[in-house]
Amino acid sequence: MTKDQSLARSLTRRRALLAGAAAVGAAGTAGWLASVAGEEPIRPAAPAAGPHASRALKPSAHRLQPLTGYGPPRAAPRRTLIRRKPFLRVSGRGRAMVLTFDDGPDARYTPYILDTLREYDVRAMFFVCGEMVAENKDLVARMADEGHVVGNHTWSHPLLTRLSRRRIRAEMERTCDIVEEAYGERPAWFRAPYGAWNRATFQLGADLGMEPLAWTVDTLDWTTPGTRTIVDRVEDGAAPGVVVLSHDAGGDRTQSVLALRAYLPQLLDSGYFVTVPERKYT
Incomplete structure (x- = not known):
């Protein structure tokens, strides 16, 4: 072996040793960083058989998730079924009833209704009109804070059966948007003004993720029949x-x-449980 050949072999061996030390050092540094972060140290994998085959390092799901979206797949949201008629009653345990209030919120009356419901620790449903929400977002935010359910009662309270599908959707969708802004969630329930339902209202409501809810007992309070008459209608229909x-x-x-201040404590004393309905998808 010549002097030059000996020198070349020595340099080649030295490079190999330096490369090996660098690899070990990098692996050790990675392990230390992982242990500081509270993760398992990454250990170098042993080479597999074959001239170029090697076992890939096991990826860290935590580190890859922000880039690749690794993780359990999200379940696709279930679409609301298209009903042919609205719900008139709700199912529940025992003597459960639901109180609903339409057309608001109104700064003159809604706060007093909310005060009474809070006094008796009762939850109710408010089917709001979008144009009223625009003027009273603070009341809708209060409804959310106090656990009430806010439903969609269109933007301007029109007779939907006389509108085109495009107009109906605009009335519903615009109200969904402003309810989400004020309440924090899009409404899951819808009530047609005047109780006027048709195929389009059911289809478009379902497209927007809402179930249709009507009523069982109509107090006809909009006719201002007298406080005692409203109370009697609720108690007789309970x-x-x-x-x-x-x-x-x-x-x-x-x-x-x-009337609410009169009949609510009487319902509770009679053993009724005033609540809000759970959303059903089937």
Whole structure:
């Protein structure tokens, strides 16, 4: 072996040793960083058989997730079924009833209704009109804070059966948007103004993820029949699963406010559980 050949072999061996030391050092540094971060150290994998085959390092799901979206697949949201008629009652345990208030929120009457519901620790449903929400977002935010359910009652309370599909959708969708802004969630329930339903209202409501809810007992409070008459209608119609319709806007609702203060404690004393419905997808 010549002197030059000996020198070349020595340099080649030295490079190999340096490369090996660098690899070990890098692996050790990676292990230390992982241990500081609270993860398992990454250990170098042993080479597999074959001239170029090697076992890939096991990826860290935590580190890859922000880039590749690794993780359990998300379940696709279920679409709301298209109903042919609205719900008139709700199912629940025992003597459960639902109180609903339409057309608001109204700064003159809705706060008093919310005060009464809070006093008796009761949750209710408010089917709101978008144009009223635009003026009273603080009341819708309060409804969210106090656990009430806010439903869609269109933007301007039109008779939907006389509108085109495009207009109906605009009334519904615009209200969904402003409810989400004020309440924090898009409405899961819809009620047609005047109880006027047709095929388009059911289809478009379902497209927007809403179930249709009507009522069992109509207090007819919008006719201002007198506080005592409203109270009697609620008490006479009380039964498990009943949905009561009242109003907190759309006119003088003083009688509605006073009637609630009278019949609510009586319902509770009679053993009724006033609640809000759970959303059903089937």
